[in-house]
Amino acid sequence: MPTDETGKNAEPLWVAKLEVYARELYVLSHFNPGQDLSREDMTLAIAGNEPEFSEFYYQWDKSGSEHCFNAIYDQKPLSGWWPWPRKNTECEEIGL
Numbered sequence: 001m002p003t004d005e006t007g008k009n010a011e012p013l014w015v016a017k018l019e020v021y022a023r024e025l026y027v028l029s030h031f032n033p034g035q036d037l038s039r040e041d042m043t044l045a046i047a048g049n050e051p052e053f054s055e056f057y058y059q060w061d062k063s064g065s066e067h068c069f070n071a072i073y074d075q076k077p078l079s080g081w082w083p084w085p086r087k088n089t090e091c092e093e094i095g096l
Helices: 025-029 088-094
Strands: 046-048 057-063
Touching: none
Parallel strands: none
Antiparallel strands: 046 057
């Protein structure tokens, strides 16, 4: 379990779930998240309360910005792996 700055156990603030779909079993069996995963390949990202998913805090759908929202930071551009919203130049670079 991770620890905080005092060395005590710290509960994670976010937990991720990765679902990978492929048409061929060979593709799935050779998938390596550390090498094969990129923001450009993502199609959907959702953050909500697990396991109920009765509350949603964030959603990005590659099919269009009308399906995207961020209840945590509104329209603030995000860095790292969050795919939306991005600074315009970065969005253009990866086709978002």
